[in-house]
Amino acid sequence: MRLVFSMIGKRITQLLIMFLLLSFITFVLMKLTPGDPVRTILNVEDVSTTTAQEELIKQQYGFDRPILIQYGEWLSNVVQLDLGESIIAKQPVLQLIINRLPASVALTIGGLVALLVIAVPFSVLAAIYENKWPDYLCRGVAIIGASIPSFWLGLLLIFFFSLQLNLLPVMGRGTLAHYILPSVTLGMAMAPVYIKLLREQLIDILQSSYIESAIARGIPRWRILLFHAIRGSLIPLVTMFGLSIGSLLGGITVIEMLFSWPGMGELIVNAVTQRDYPLIQGYIIVVGSLVVFINLLVDLITMLINPQIMQEARRAQ
Amino acid sequence: MKKGNATLFNLPITTKLGITLVSFLLILIFFGEWIMPYDPFQIDMNNRLESMSHQHWLGTDQLGRDIFSRIVYGAKLTIGLGVITIILSVIVGVPIGLISGFSGGKIDAVFMRIIDAILTFPDFILAIAIAGLLGPSLTNIVIAIVLVRWIVYARLVRSQVLELKQQEYILASKISYSSKWRTIRMHILPHLIPTIIAIGAVDVGKVILLISSLSYIGLGAQPHIPEWGAMLNDGRGYFQVVPALMMYPGLAIMLTVLIFHLLGDGLKNRFDIRKRGLRK
Amino acid sequence: MKDQLISIEHLFVTLNGSHQPLLEDVNLTIKMGEMVGLIGESGSGKSLTSRAVTGLLPKEMRVSGRISYGGNNLLELSDKERYKQLGIKIGYIFQDYRGSFTPFIRIGKQMTETIRTHIKLTKKQSEQLAREVLNEVGLEDKTIYHRFPFQLSGGQIQRAAVAMTLALKPELIICDEMTTALDVITGEKVLNYLAKVQKETGCAVLIITHDLAQAYKHTNRIYVMQQGRIVEEGLSEEVRCHHKHPYTKKLCSCLLALPGEDLITTASQVMVK
Numbered sequence: 112m113r114l115v116f117s118m119i120g121k122r123i124t125q126l127l128i129m130f131l132l133l134s135f136i137t138f139v140l141m142k143l144t145p146g147d148p149v150r151t152i153l154n155v156e157d158v159s160t161t162t163a164q165e166e167l168i169k170q171q172y173g174f175d176r177p178i179l180i181q182y183g184e185w186l187s188n189v190v191q192l193d194l195g196e197s198i199i200a201k202q203p204v205l206q207l208i209i210n211r212l213p214a215s216v217a218l219t220i221g222g223l224v225a226l227l228v229i230a231v232p233f234s235v236l237a238a239i240y241e242n243k244w245p246d247y248l249c250r251g252v253a254i255i256g257a258s259i260p261s262f263w264l265g266l267l268l269i270f271f272f273s274l275q276l277n278l279l280p281v282m283g284r285g286t287l288a289h290y291i292l293p294s295v296t297l298g299m300a301m302a303p304v305y306i307k308l309l310r311e312q313l314i315d316i317l318q319s320s321y322i323e324s325a326i327a328r329g330i331p332r333w334r335i336l337l338f339h340a341i342r343g344s345l346i347p348l349v350t351m352f353g354l355s356i357g358s359l360l361g362g363i364t365v366i367e368m369l370f371s372w373p374g375m376g377e378l379i380v381n382a383v384t385q386r387d388y389p390l391i392q393g394y395i396i397v398v399g400s401l402v403v404f405i406n407l408l409v410d411l412i413t414m415l416i417n418p419q420i421m422q423e424a425r426r427a428q
Numbered sequence: 429m430k431k432g433n434a435t436l437f438n439l440p441i442t443t444k445l446g447i448t449l450v451s452f453l454l455i456l457i458f459f460g461e462w463i464m465p466y467d468p469f470q471i472d473m474n475n476r477l478e479s480m481s482h483q484h485w486l487g488t489d490q491l492g493r494d495i496f497s498r499i500v501y502g503a504k505l506t507i508g509l510g511v512i513t514i515i516l517s518v519i520v521g522v523p524i525g526l527i528s529g530f531s532g533g534k535i536d537a538v539f540m541r542i543i544d545a546i547l548t549f550p551d552f553i554l555a556i557a558i559a560g561l562l563g564p565s566l567t568n569i570v571i572a573i574v575l576v577r578w579i580v581y582a583r584l585v586r587s588q589v590l591e592l593k594q595q596e597y598i599l600a601s602k603i604s605y606s607s608k609w610r611t612i613r614m615h616i617l618p619h620l621i622p623t624i625i626a627i628g629a630v631d632v633g634k635v636i637l638l639i640s641s642l643s644y645i646g647l648g649a650q651p652h653i654p655e656w657g658a659m660l661n662d663g664r665g666y667f668q669v670v671p672a673l674m675m676y677p678g679l680a681i682m683l684t685v686l687i688f689h690l691l692g693d694g695l696k697n698r699f700d701i702r703k704r705g706l707r708k
Numbered sequence: 709m710k711d712q713l714i715s716i717e718h719l720f721v722t723l724n725g726s727h728q729p730l731l732e733d734v735n736l737t738i739k740m741g742e743m744v745g746l747i748g749e750s751g752s753g754k755s756l757t758s759r760a761v762t763g764l765l766p767k768e769m770r771v772s773g774r775i776s777y778g779g780n781n782l783l784e785l786s787d788k789e790r791y792k793q794l795g796i797k798i799g800y801i802f803q804d805y806r807g808s809f810t811p812f813i814r815i816g817k818q819m820t821e822t823i824r825t826h827i828k829l830t831k832k833q834s835e836q837l838a839r840e841v842l843n844e845v846g847l848e849d850k851t852i853y854h855r856f857p858f859q860l861s862g863g864q865i866q867r868a869a870v871a872m873t874l875a876l877k878p879e880l881i882i883c884d885e886m887t888t889a890l891d892v893i894t895g896e897k898v899l900n901y902l903a904k905v906q907k908e909t910g911c912a913v914l915i916i917t918h919d920l921a922q923a924y925k926h927t928n929r930i931y932v933m934q935q936g937r938i939v940e941e942g943l944s945e946e947v948r949c950h951h952k953h954p955y956t957k958k959l960c961s962c963l964l965a966l967p968g969e970d971l972i973t974t975a976s977q978v979m980v981k
Contacts, residue, residue: 260644263660270674320804321810324809327802328794328872329795357551360553361553362552386563399549402549
């Protein structure tokens with residue numbers, strides 16, 4: 112139990128450090144920006160600008176006060192979960208982000224499913240036929256896969272399956288069919304790293320003494336593979352997922368843009384093009400917290416699976 | 429390191445392939461301007477969206493610009509940016525790693541905390557943030573990536589320093605009152621340089637992917653610039669009509685990144701580099 | 709010759725691409741219900757011999773000779789046919805108890821999985837059988853059945869492995885250094901349960917060990933192996949008192965230098981009620 116608390120403690124310190132770093136960087140950067148946010152606001156509202164109006168806006172948004180005071184104020188608001196209001200949408204930033212969260216989570220889950228469907232068979236084949244042609248083929252596929260930009264992969268999939276074959280819908284999010292292309296793109300983009308890891312894991316496990324025991328007990332090969340080897344190799348995958356959640360959140364942004372998926376990624380890219388500063392800031396804070404939170408969750412899950420099991424599994428190899 | 433004596437001729441086939449292809453890329457970068465048949469920025473509304481021909485080897489885009497010339501020009505830009513980003517990351521990361529590893533104690537602890545915190549934060553998101561706050565441009569993207577990438581090298585150097593600190597010849601050089609700088613130069617850098625080059629090569633590939641992705645969503649290179657990701661973004665509306673607009677820049681990215689992967693993997697094998705120091 | 713269960717004749721094992729055989733002209737027979745010891749230092753080829761019998765040798769090794777079992781030459785059977793015999797005809801217990809069971813699956817589940825692979829039973833019946841045999845080797849089924857392997861001690865795991873063979877009633881059990889990773893007293897306890905199982909089922913047992921005292925105590929006949937050859941064979945008492953080969957002599961003299969086989973025996977008798 113003490114371990115759990117120390118872990119949570121470690122993650123919270125991490126969160127705080129990251130939070131301070133990020134908020135400070137974003138805040139300073141914002142003040143250095145060439146584009147004047149006041150102009151942005153006025154442009155959006157499409158009024159002819161006068162100095163009086165500019166002053167009014169400056170006062171309204173507090174841009175006229177010293178930076179450190181602005182920073183402190185903003186920080187105290189953030190702690191109270193108030194991330195400010197979007198300049199463009201005129202809605203609370205937190206609300207906007209939360210509205211987009213389900214779509215992104217759904218796409219992530221779809222991507223993970225696709226990832227497993229793609230990575231497991233490949234790595235199993237590669238591990239069983241280690242250093243034979245299926246292994247070389249899988250390794251080749253993995254290294255080429257790691258070189259393909261995900262958005263181009265998505266474009267190719269759209270081109271073949273939607274435009275040429277007319278099988279699947281391209282844009283938006285509605286039916287289950289809408290999930291297929293974005294999920295597969297995301298899964299394929301993540302797959303190479305996981306294939307590499309899983310293959311190494313499986314090769315180790317297949318040579319372990321407990322697999323030999325299972326063989327000596329006469330258990331059918333497919334059962335050994337499925338319930339003893341593959342299952343064992345999936346345990347470290349949870350940790351791997353925690354480590355790669357950051358790049359996943361990045362990768363998902365591109366895919367959301369590509370498929371006009373109404374998730375957080377699309378929100379933020381639009382916010383950037385429209386220079387919606389509070390939204391950008393809020394997004395960074397939310398994503399940062401999300402990453403740390405998911406890592407904490409992954410830690411807890413691995414503990415729940417029982418650290419000793421993992422330890423034992425590792426030692427037995 | 430016995431393997432260090434390998435000559436160009438007994439390298440593994442993947443490395444040979446990697447080196448050949450890299451030389452090919454280098455030729456593209458340095459002599460591209462002689463190869464280019466057209467000015468990559470030249471708009472020619474009379475020859476829009478042409479397919480492959482003797483005049484235009486890979487056809488033209490929606491503004492009549494020669495695709496082949498744009499891709500050749502883009503090679504210089506895309507690869508150059510990748511290499512510069514990694515060099516900058518090395519310049520930032522290596523000294524920090526050395527300081528952190530050598531001083532140990534509190535300084536090391538503070539560095540490690542900061543590194544852990546940044547590490548959890550995705551480079552892609554930071555790039556978006558910086559692009560959002562400073563405005564989308566290639567310079568800002570490079571800054572954003574360097575802000576995250578240096579960590580890889582700092583950690584690498586730090587763990588190597590910690591490992592080497594335990595070894596006898598370092599102790600011996602300490603006893604013989606060699607200066608720290610001398611120890612670093614004589615004993616640590618020779619071990620580090622091959623590792624950094626091998627990992628850097630793979631990283632250049634990764635950075636190229638990252639930059640092109642950001643350009644594709646409009647946060648990197650602006651549309652008229654023939655960066656490969658931006659070219660894909662630029663021609664998005666015409667894919668259905670002219671698939672070539674989509675095929676060639678994508679293929680260019682893929683092949684380039686693949687080359688750097690092969691090169692990096694080959695170097696890793698050659699220098700017998702394990703994954704130490706890259707994971708927690 | 710009728711009561712012969714298995715007989716190994718002129719067995720050679722060679723690593724591909726090498727001329728020096730790892731096993732050279734090994735001849736070994738086991739009768740029904742017999743307990744046979746195979747002793748020698750590590751690297752002498754004991755485990756290779758037993759693996760040649762089960763077909764668990766690495767693929768890079770070539771085998772020649774003859775292993776007669778149940779009227780067949782095992783070396784001529786297909787992989788599939790040989791595989792069918794594992795577990796049900798030939799039981800195998802390994803040295804490293806951590807590798808005896810898969811670490812992240814509960815003991816009970818692995819036992820029923822094995823039982824149902826070989827015997828047509830319902831889930832309930834196989835669970836009952838598993839619990840019965842666990843009790844037979846002195847393990848409490850209520851606790852052990854739902855445990856993960858890492859939650860058990862080495863002795864408990866090896867006893868569970870013995871229980872496993874008891875459930876399947878194979879004709880031959882091969883114990884490859886099964887007690888080496890255990891302390892002496894726990895090891896004796898496991899061996900005593902093995903002897904009990906042997907008496908109940910009447911199966912033959914091949915005990916592979918480097919521990920002479922153990923071999924004398926538990927076996928009827930002994931083969932001594934050195935550098936891939938059988939250098940001596942005979943009844944346990946014979947080998948102990950009238951050994952001919954200098955290597956056996958060396959092994960025995962080491963034994964005499966140790967204080968107490970008798971001590972061990974009494975200690976283990978105390979342990980097993």
